[in-house]
Amino acid sequence: MLKNKFNFLFSLSGLLTLLACLPVLALIWTALQGDSEIWGHLLRYVIPHTLAETGILLLGVGILTILIGTGSAWIVTAYQFRGRAFLDWALLLPLAVPTYIIAYSYIDILHPIGPVQSILRDGFNLELQQFWFPNIRTVWGGIFLLSFVLYPYVYLSTRAMFLMQSASLIEVARTLGLKPDQVFLRVAIPLARPAIAVGTSLVLMETINDIGATEFLGIKTLTLSIYSTWTNQSDLASAAQIAIFMLMIITLLVLVERLGRRKQRYMNSAQRSRLMPAQSVKGLKALVLLGVGLIPVCIGFLIPTSHLLVESYKRIQYAGFSDFLLQASINTLILASLATIVTILIGFFIVSAARFSKHNWFSRIASLGYAIPGTVLAIGLMLALGKIDRAIADFLEFKLGIHTGLLFLGTSFTLIYAYAVRFLAISVGGIESGYNRIHGVFDDAARNLGQNNFALLWRVHLPLLRPAIISAALLIFVDCMKELPATLLLRPLNMETLATQLYAEASRGTYEDGAVAALLIVLVGLIPVILLAKLGKTTR
Known part of the structure; x- marks a missing residue:
């Protein structure tokens, strides 16, 4: 009986993993069945230009985030100065600002009739035609803005690695005559390479x-090509072929990064070592360090959030809180809540099955969805669920005479499915980290008391996993609220979320109407940032 129950849990885990992989399998199948002439046209006229812009964007953002994230992490770990404690958690604040919101904000701020250019023209007494200002709507503007909102990924992992580095290594380097900047470049950076690679x-x-x-910034990337091919040309097969090409690039990037670290070994002494000491600095040097550390906080969070606050206040004071925005907020909360519950349950079953079977390959496969762009995932779901819809409709019509139409596509079910696949890695990773803190002694004790696996899950594991589940659920909820590409393609007709409402307002050029939606997304996004800041303090 116990074996049958375990087999059921293991089979359920396998089925859920298969459902998580279904969009990619459908995407591959459709791309292989596509027209070779269309693929030839894409290779000649579409992919080269978009691939070049995508490559420039990725290279630029990668380099700049490494510089900002690594430099910021070194400042708050290697030096002790007034304001360091504030800077330590403030550097996480840009995580609350989605990429499309920072672009939306700076386009409005730096617009020819926006506040910055208006103040400069008034100050120099120039007319609009006489004034030149750098255009933010370029690939270089995209590199700049995206880097200042995404660097916390590198900052988080690198700071943790710097904190773990042994003080003896730093002291030996200094004894050998290395200056502080040489210690950073020749000792700290090589040891932190795995963390930098993960964050990047x-x-x-x-x-x-x-x-x-x-x-918004006018950058023609592969992801944007997939979206425009589907929405503007209604060519799902071509969109699938571009999506597969992009998946191949992502897979290649991951393989190159892992192969580059294959022969590298990074380890500390088995004995507990002293942590790297922070060098106390005062005066002008301390002020410079604080100022340098505040630059990414100001560009990535303070400036866009302050602008959104001002514009939201003006809009609400002029027209109140619109009914459309209220409905979008309700839709967002409902969809994000349902998707969070579903994703947590799936992650719990998959990780629990791995706990009992001692094999975690289901959880590894199911976590691959986080590496799949939302647009690619949406196209794959359209293809898979479209075939299922047609099969069910044909069966019911011919066998029972019932006309059902579409059962899945164009419904909230599809969108929740996409959210669950996209963010299942957060659920699996969070619950796995919780399970790592539950010693096998608890399982043995429960079984000695006559508890089966399901009783063990419900009465022992679940209460102990509650903190990890809550943390993962909050992260998933906020990510679902911010998700834009999949939501644009899969949302039901006449349904708007805060993200799509903002996108629609920005596309129409009515930036003041989208400011309130943008501000709500940023404020909710602060929740995981606060949790990460608290977690960082407890792990020191």
Whole structure:
């Protein structure tokens, strides 16, 4: 009986993993069945230009986030100065600002009739035609803006690695005559390379997934090509072929990064070592360090958030809180809540099955969805669920005479499905980290008391996993609220979320109407940032 129950849990885990992989399988199948002439046209006229712009964007964002994130992490770990404690958690604040919101904000701020150019023209007494100002709507503007909102991924992982580095290594380097900047470049950076690589890979995944910021800034990326091919040309097969090409690039990037670290080994002494001491600095040097550390906080969070606050206040004071925005807020809360519950449950079953079977390959496969851009995932779901819809409709019509139409596509079910696949890695990773803190002694004790696996899950594991589940649920909820590409393609007709409402307002050029939606997304996004800041303090 116990074996049958375990087999059921293991089979359920396998089924859920298969459902998580279904969009990619459908995408591959459709791309292989596509027209070779269309693929030839894409290779000649579409992919080269978009691939070049995507490559420049990824390279630029990768380099700049490494510089900002690594430099910021070194400042708050290697030096002790007044304001360091504030800077330590303030550097996480840009995480609350989605990429499309920072682009939306700066387009309005730096617009020819926006506040910055208006003040400069008034100050120099120039006319609009006489004044030249750098255009933010370029690939270089995209690199600049995306880097200042995505660098916390590198900052978080690198700061943790710097904190773990042994003080003896730093002291030996200083004894050998290395200056502080040489210690940073020749000792700290090589040891932190794995953390930098992990953080940068997350940055690149977020960059290639973006669709709102790149469209606002006029950057023609592969992701934007997929979206425009489907929405403007109604050519799903071509969109699938571009999506598969982009998946191949993502897979290649991941393989190159892992192969580059394959022969590298990074380890500390088995004995507990002293942490790297922070060098106390005062006076002008302390002021400079604080100022340098505040630059990314100001550009990535304070300036856009302050602008959104001012514009939201003006809009609400003039027209109140619109009914459309209220409905979008309700839709967002409902969809994000349902998707969070579903994603947590799926992650719990998959990780629990891995706990009992001692094999975690289901959880590894199911976590791959986070590396799939939302646009690619949406196209794959359209293809898979479209075939299922047609099969069910044909069966019911011919066998029972019932006309059902579409059962899945165009419904909230499809959108929740996409959210669950996209963010299942957060659920699996969070619950796995919780399970790592539950010693096997608890399982043995429960079984000695006559408890089966399901009783063990419900009465022992679930209460102990509650903190990890809550943390993962909050992260998933906020990510669902911010998700734009999949929501644009899969949302039901006449349904808007805060993200799509903002996208629509920005596309129409009515930036003041989208400011309130943008501000709400940023404020909710502060929740995981506060949790991460508290977690960082408890792990020191």
